[in-house]
Amino acid sequence: MSDKSEPQTLFEKIWSTHRIMEREDGQVLLYIDSHLVQDGSAPAFEMLRRRGLAPRAPHRTFATPDHYVPTDSRDLNAMPDPEKRAMAQALMDDAARAGIPVFGLDDARQGILHVVGPEQGLSLPGTTIVCGDSHTSTHGALGALAFGIGATEVAHVLATQSLWQRKPKTMRITIDGALNLGVSAKDIVLTIIGRIGTAGATGHVIEYAGSTITGLSMEGRLTVCNMSIEAGARAGMIAPDDVTFEYLKDRPFAPSGKDWDEALTRWRALPSDPGASFDRELTLKGRDIQPMVTWGTSPEDVAPITGIVPDPGTVADAGRREALTRALAYMGLKPGTKLTDVAIDQVFIGSCTNGRIEDLRSAAAVIKDRKVAPGVVAWAVPGSGLVKAQAEAEGLDRIFTDAGFQWRYAGCSMCLGTNGDQVMPGKRCASTTNRNFVGRQGPGSRTHLLSPMMAAAAAVTGRFTDVRQLLAEAAA
Amino acid sequence: MKPFEFLDCAAVPFPQANVDTDQILPARYLQKPRSDDFGAYLFRDLRLRKDGSLEPGFVLDQAPYRDARILVAQRNFGCGSSREHAVWALYDHGFRAVIAPSFGDIFASNALKNGLLPVVLPEAAVAELLQSLEAKPGTRVKVDLVTQTVVASNSVTHEFPVDPFAKHCLINGLDELDYTLSQVQQVVEFERRREATTTRPGRPR
Numbered sequence: 001m002s003d004k005s006e007p008q009t010l011f012e013k014i015w016s017t018h019r020i021m022e023r024e025d026g027q028v029l030l031y032i033d034s035h036l037v038q039d040g041s042a043p044a045f046e047m048l049r050r051r052g053l054a055p056r057a058p059h060r061t062f063a064t065p066d067h068y069v070p071t072d073s074r075d076l077n078a079m080p081d082p083e084k085r086a087m088a089q090a091l092m093d094d095a096a097r098a099g100i101p102v103f104g105l106d107d108a109r110q111g112i113l114h115v116v117g118p119e120q121g122l123s124l125p126g127t128t129i130v131c132g133d134s135h136t137s138t139h140g141a142l143g144a145l146a147f148g149i150g151a152t153e154v155a156h157v158l159a160t161q162s163l164w165q166r167k168p169k170t171m172r173i174t175i176d177g178a179l180n181l182g183v184s185a186k187d188i189v190l191t192i193i194g195r196i197g198t199a200g201a202t203g204h205v206i207e208y209a210g211s212t213i214t215g216l217s218m219e220g221r222l223t224v225c226n227m228s229i230e231a232g233a234r235a236g237m238i239a240p241d242d243v244t245f246e247y248l249k250d251r252p253f254a255p256s257g258k259d260w261d262e263a264l265t266r267w268r269a270l271p272s273d274p275g276a277s278f279d280r281e282l283t284l285k286g287r288d289i290q291p292m293v294t295w296g297t298s299p300e301d302v303a304p305i306t307g308i309v310p311d312p313g314t315v316a317d318a319g320r321r322e323a324l325t326r327a328l329a330y331m332g333l334k335p336g337t338k339l340t341d342v343a344i345d346q347v348f349i350g351s352c353t354n355g356r357i358e359d360l361r362s363a364a365a366v367i368k369d370r371k372v373a374p375g376v377v378a379w380a381v382p383g384s385g386l387v388k389a390q391a392e393a394e395g396l397d398r399i400f401t402d403a404g405f406q407w408r409y410a411g412c413s414m415c416l417g418t419n420g421d422q423v424m425p426g427k428r429c430a431s432t433t434n435r436n437f438v439g440r441q442g443p444g445s446r447t448h449l450l451s452p453m454m455a456a457a458a459a460v461t462g463r464f465t466d467v468r469q470l471l472a473e474a475a476a
Numbered sequence: 477m478k479p480f481e482f483l484d485c486a487a488v489p490f491p492q493a494n495v496d497t498d499q500i501l502p503a504r505y506l507q508k509p510r511s512d513d514f515g516a517y518l519f520r521d522l523r524l525r526k527d528g529s530l531e532p533g534f535v536l537d538q539a540p541y542r543d544a545r546i547l548v549a550q551r552n553f554g555c556g557s558s559r560e561h562a563v564w565a566l567y568d569h570g571f572r573a574v575i576a577p578s579f580g581d582i583f584a585s586n587a588l589k590n591g592l593l594p595v596v597l598p599e600a601a602v603a604e605l606l607q608s609l610e611a612k613p614g615t616r617v618k619v620d621l622v623t624q625t626v627v628a629s630n631s632v633t634h635e636f637p638v639d640p641f642a643k644h645c646l647i648n649g650l651d652e653l654d655y656t657l658s659q660v661q662q663v664v665e666f667e668r669r670r671e672a673t674t675t676r677p678g679r680p681r
Contacts, residue, residue, distance in 0.1 A: 020666040025640040083507045134558040150560035150586035199552035437498040
């Protein structure tokens with residue numbers, strides 16, 4: 001156990017209170033407080049069955065299908081592909097068999113796990129959270145240690161409620177100052193990834209700090225932590241504060257009454273101690289962050305909207321030059337093209353990165369009284385049934401549909417297309433998701449990552465557009 | 477898991493950085509059962525043309541590499557999605573080791589649990605290895621987990637790090653879960669110790 005007199009980071013506090021035992025090789029068996037399972041978990045349940053094991057702590061496990069669910073209806077049987085249907089059904093069956101709480105398609109609370117966990121108060125400060133999905137880093141926004149794992153590890157957690165881990169290094173990214181108009185959490189994290197690269201934080205847990213971060217709403221914080229994995233980080237986290245507590249209070253699974261008061265006392269002790277040291281530090285200024293858009297096939301291939309498609313000819317490193325040339329060929333972009341001159345075919349607003357109510361509000365504010373540009377197919381897919389209901393209560397669905405957007409049911413949808421919602425080959429999509437990898441949204445798809453506001457601006461103009469111009473026009 | 481054996485075979489040069497798991501195994505095969513041959517889906521969109529015929533320029537199916545069991549790539553191999561299927565695809569194709577300067581954290585962890593050895597070598601060593609593989613396709617490479625060394629013909633020997641427990645499991649074909657289950661009393665005691673003092677998700681109201 002660590003020396004109490006040494007200043008500790010938020011990460012170290014959670015790590016040290018979840019150590020069960022240490023192996024000779026220095027790996028620690030970490031206790032897992034909450035295990036989220038989605039409809040990609042069938043192989044892990046199968047591994048368990050083959051060994052004759054049952055989930056050890058169903059009450060610490062929570063399930064909702066998100067990857068394979070249709071977003072044009074709530075009828076699983078309407079899904080044309082029997083294999084995809086079977087994945088979503090397997091989760092319902094595995095959860096029922098094990099006594100794991102599950103929000104199915106007939107439940108308004110169903111949604112993307114990384115939206116539902118925080119929304120339900122399942123993701124709590126000071127806890128360890130895992131899920132067989134790399135974007136589990138999202139939940140760190142509430143001051144939890146949360147990270148993605150593979151199928152064998154999912155089976156390990158189901159069987160033992162624990163996981164072997166080598167202690168990661170720590171990295172603090174401090175951002176101070178106010179954000180400019182038209183700049184959001186998505187632009188913060190894209191800026192960070194552009195700066196440090198997709199392997200920039202490999203082996204590290206990032207703690208985001210500074211007044212820009214503490215000034216974000218919980219939705220914004222979730223967006224930042226969500227894409228920690230795109231910087232290579234094991235996890236991303238933000239110290240819990242009044243924004244966190246305000247957000248969690250009265251959530252269905254959050255502690256209540258006397259338990260809440262006790263929890264609050266513990267949670268207030270979680271933030272990194274003054275003087276706690278990190279293995280690496282990075283500082284940015286909030287005012288330097290601009291609306292961003294990716295142009296390549298890695299999230300690190302990103303530029304401010306005022307920028308241009310880079311020229312591989314100017315890159316000295318041969319490997320990087322070839323990678324750039326390959327990326328531009330795939331993306332169908334010419335070096336030197338202004339990003340604002342690039343026309344789009346599709347728009348996708350949603351995902352565990354940007355499928356929350358604030359994201360829909362910010363996009364709707366740009367879209368209001370405007371129309372989707374001719375020829376552009378635009379979708380809005382809320383992150384959960386409750387986000388959808390909230391948006392409808394606020395009339396946001398009407399703003400989207402009046403503009404020409406499709407308003408759909410909750411799920412991962414076009415972020416990775418596992419349910420069949422795909423971008424067609426060669427089509428260019430302005431997407432609020434997290435990965436612009438080759439083929440990510442479907443074979444041949446061309447993905448550009450950006451914020452909900454920027455996606456909305458692209459939808460109504462038919463090309464990438466500096467949302468600040470539209471906001472200025474609206475204000476004038 | 478089958479025990480990891482000494483490798484002395486051809487190695488495929490794959491001189492790209494940031495090879496993501498969406499490339500290794502496209503998402504549309506994620507619903508396939510583990511009983512499938514995931515090797516058929518490996519690098520599917522790079523390896524096959526739209527009509528299903530082999531892409532002639534793609535390295536994997538070139539004659540010198542048909543029996544290759546080692547892949548050599550640049551930094552951050554296996555970044556992105558946590559899909560273990562990416563490891564299954566490499567393994568089912570016949571790969572038993574991937575050599576690179578760095579790996580995505582989750583990929584490396586998944587690999588070790590499935591008999592695929594992620595070998596981390598310095599950037600310069602990987603560059604040299606790639607150069608020799610490209611200069612002479614089919615060049616044999618030896619990977620010895622016991623001595624933790626890699627050696628290519630006409631080249632120096634490179635040592636690589638590996639967690640001792642993971643090494644033990646790989647060499648003996650053991651699963652980590654069996655070990656943890658033998659220690660489960662520790663989990664029980666941990667739960668008892670902290671039950672009274674810590675937060676956990678409540679029951680829904």
